[in-house]
Amino acid sequence: MNKWYVLYTKPNREKKVLSQLVKLNMSVYCPMLTTVRQWSDRKKKILTPLIPRVIFVKCLETERDQVFQVPGVQHYLFWLKKPAVVRGSEIKALQEWLNGEIIEAKVHDLKVGDNYVIKNQVFNGKEGVVSEVSKNRIQIVLKELGIKISLTK
Structure with missing residues (x-):
């Protein structure tokens, strides 16, 4: 059965890792917010992750290691020495x-x-x-x- 796991990325790599995981045909979700950023000469709307450095990956437990093929992936979140699982209803x-x-x-x-x-x-x-x-x-x-x-x- 596919479960949602919490995957940590390197700082500011969420979008790149997300697109690479999609290319590997993995089910992924990274909650994004549209924010306005101010530069000295302009304002711009950009998508930023709701939870920095976090991507949710839906896969079988036996497929979890496939994500480490992607540059920028660091590790899974663990709880009580097991990979943390997020319920589908919470996603x-x-x-x-x-x-x-x-x-x-x-x-x-x-x-x-x-x-x-x-x-x-x-x-x-x-x-x-x-x-x-x-x-x-x-x-x-x-x-x-x-x-x-x-x-x-």
């Missing part, structure tokens, strides 16, 4: 979140450091720690994914 949730689906939350009686379980939409059932609270928005660090998301009222 799908990440994709849906990046596609702009709105997540709503009610902000009341929450403080920084509180645990919070999301009860609707894309990240339903995911637990995180509140890192910031304002009138109509909270920021939560999702424990399983290690990313920060904003929920609005």
Whole structure:
């Protein structure tokens, strides 16, 4: 059965490694954000990885070593001496979140450091720690994914 593994690359090599892995017919996903960068003479929109140095690779366990044919690949993420596996539902949730689906939350009686379980939409059932609270928005660090998301009222 194919599983999603977390692959680390050398700094700023995500796009190159991603394209090379695609050429090897591997299923890969690197969540990207469009950001505006300011240079002295211009502004430019560029795609940057949501999680620096990380690419998700979907393959059989016996095929995992194929990625090391690509320059820029460093290693897999390990958890408890085994390659870390990401559930397909988490990859799908990440994709849906990046596609702009709105997540709503009610902000009341929450403080920084509180645990919070999301009860609707894309990240339903995911637990995180509140890192910031304002009138109509909270920021939560999702424990399983290690990313920060904003929920609005």
